[in-house]
Amino acid sequence: MKPRRLAPLIMGVVVVVAAAIDAGWLDWAVVALVVLLIATSLATPVSKRMHSRFPNIGPVGRLAAGAADGAAAKWFALGALAVYAEREGSSLSWQAAAIVAVGVAAVALATVALKPATRGDLRLNLDSVRVSRSLPWALAALSLSASASILALGTWPGFPARIFATIAAVLFLLGAFYVLRRLVNRKVYRERTRLRIEGIGARFAIHISGPPNSSYQLNTWLPLFDKLDERFVIMVREEALYAEICELTDQPVVYSSTLRAVDDVLAMGIGTVFYVNNAAANTHLIRRGQLHHVQLLHGDSDKPSSRNPVSAMYDELFVAGQAAIDRYWDNGIQIPRDKFRIVGRPQVAEISGPMPVVGPKTVVYAPTWNGFFNDANYSSLPHGAEIVQALLDQGATVIFREHPYSNKSAELAQNVQAIQALLAADAAATGRAHRFGPEMFAEMSLVDCFNASDAAITDISAVPIDYLFSAKPIAIMEMRPDVLVRIQGRPTLASASYLAQPDDDVAPWVARLLADKELPGEREAAREYYLGPFGHEGYESHFVDALHEVVQAHEFVGELDLEA
Template sequence: MGVVSDGRKAVAVLSKALRSRRAAADVRSRLARQPPHPAQHFRVAVYFADGDVNMYQIRQWYKPLAEIAKVWPVVVLSRNATGARAILTDGAVPVAFAPTVRDVERFIGRQDIRVVLYVNQNTRNFQMFRYGRRWHVFINHGESDKMYMTTNQFKAYDFAFIAGEAARQRLGRVLWDYDLDERTIEIGRPQADHYSGAPPYTPDGRTVILYAPTWEGDRPSAHYGSIRTHGEALAAAVLASPAHRLIYRPHPRSGVVDDEYGAANRRIVAAIAAANAADPAAQHVFDDKPDLGWQLAAADVAIVDISAMVYDRLAADRPLMVTRPADPAALVDTHGYLSDAEWLDAAAASRVLAETARVLSDPDAVSRLEGWVRHYFGDTAPGAASARFAAAIDDLMTRWERWHLASVGEPEGKDDEAELDDE
């Protein structure tokens, strides 16, 4: 069995390498057909070292970045070929493809990058940290009470843009000797000012249930995904009801670690297709599109795992339930909203219609959320978060000018040639 397993791994590695090589050739061909980036033009770089499987992390920032770019030109510095190809295909932001550190160095040398934004904690972020005289800022790709939100990696960045007071308190409980007042800047969730899309069905009298599970996680402490434990029973109950409509929006990484988790995901997708074939009026939805917003507004109740989707829904001021992780090793932070959440246990998943009816009939379900919304996001009036995001970037640019003027004439320094060679 070991030989077979090793063989499969070798095939997978080779397949991935060939896919990456083809993607790199495509990216270079596309960029060669475009005008070159103007020299000394960009002021803000979004560093993205991931492939296309994690595009959800950067896509949600496209529209807020477009607003920033009206004042401070923005470019995505992409290190991975499949990720760069996906961003080029989206066509939302300028792209610089820099697969090696030499490429990064050449690009940095031709531009005037003053702020570098990071949407995740990819280990290759460290390769960008070597470049001083610019601010390195973690902006993340969501707000949640997952353990990811308190990693000690926050300390690697000059600043972190956080959603609100809840994030500040969360970091304060976990990180030692971390200057929250100086290094965190509250901006709310500017993505919420740009929610998009429209329901792909005709609204009727059906109760709409959004089920948006996260992926399975790569370690026991992060086993928040519910597709295997809750999902199939939950979906079966909703699909069997003529009075309900299911919107199923699984995390795009579902199944990347656990094949059985991916198989359960595919069975739910197949069940939705079968239900729609049996009753076209049902109009159940398997949602794998990048647009986010209409789902949160259209659903009468949302069922989500411990993930950023909890807080996206929370900001919509609409009833929601949170799946309780079946793995007792999964870390659950009950200092915040999760201490007051409506939980759905795996054993109750088949009774989801009764559980959601109970939540929907609770007159206090929405009013209880209002205080939590303020705690997590601050002012959620339209445009308020976008204004704070823009103000935070402006402030860093002002700080950059002050430090730059104080250090004029001092050499920045170069890395050794051997250290630069990461091809």
């Protein structure tokens, strides 16, 4: 149990004990419980999922978000204090019962109002502020009503108790009115949202599903979709991810959590759906065979995720170069070749080539994370401190950019901290301008890191393939030596990079990278193989033109058969 929930629960138990033994310090225990409940709500960071419900987060929003927190503590306290109040004045027991009823009803109604089903399965970011305007105030009122009920019973009987009871009743009536009105009008709100979405006139949709912090998978494509002169909607299946993406774009973002909501959006004249990952929820749309389904993925690498057999279920796969097609066939996944379209990888268009180097070189170290499953763990971070130390020993300036998901693993998070401490100590001792940590992430994109560097060290991910566009030297630590493709006569990433195994001596490997006397020609051939036969000038236009062509060719006419 989280500490913010455990502390009020413990204090609630203390109140129960105090009421049972008729302790003289009961009133102080009650006050402490109420203060703890309110302070916890005000101090607890609002989750991304909750932020999607209350766009304007302030004290009221925080109280609303925490309205259901500490429910067990509130119920324990209300029950124990009801018995205590009845003991103190049996002739007024009906009043004590009424206060208990108000407190319990406030907690229960707030809990119900925060359930996903009561907020609806279809939401539009353009409506979120207006629709949610009264809800935070209502939930905050219910939260404070429960706390006031506890104070009333804790100070029972007497004038203060009556004041707290009156406050509890008034707050409950206000909160209940707005929450119940919203619950009763759910169908009205949903139909209003549906009509707003229909009014957008979207020609295509982008679908994304995933855990929190997955928005980068979409964000890598958004600037390119924005260049199309076509209306579209972004369909998101999870609340936390919906909140993230609403902050990324002004384009229409639709939260569609159920199959019914998905079908409502698809029935609005959408002809093509683009996907940025292979989430299981993609099948909820793929089942609509009348539409055209295009998989983009969000990176290109030799990881299994870039050759997932489920990719065969899409009508078309946009890939950067011939390497992506061969990767499937090399692994026995025989997707018809006419499903593939080579469009380049437009995200690399802003990556610049090598610049004359005067003095020590700057190297970007960009390791991947350990993946959701063990067979996708290619992270070199366990050896990261050794790699960075070898770079420092060579006099290099280091840009350290770990994968955003690295903090999901306690071990990798410790590796990141160790590397950051190493760089901070060296910067203090030598004055070298190493870049790392939250400030670097806030100020520099991955492309910025590439452009600021003279070479890169990474592992098996999309990073080395993207870095090929720069023609700068690349070093890869193969945590699993059977993953990188090695085929005689083929310009693979393995043939164009300086490779090392986890047990190798890191220092000579780093020295070969910095000297770069062996592989310039191989990198140029690998660049075309992985990133397409397109020149630097107008590189991203090939992808944008392909998008436009697909949307135009698959305009949906007629009605979507929702019975299919």
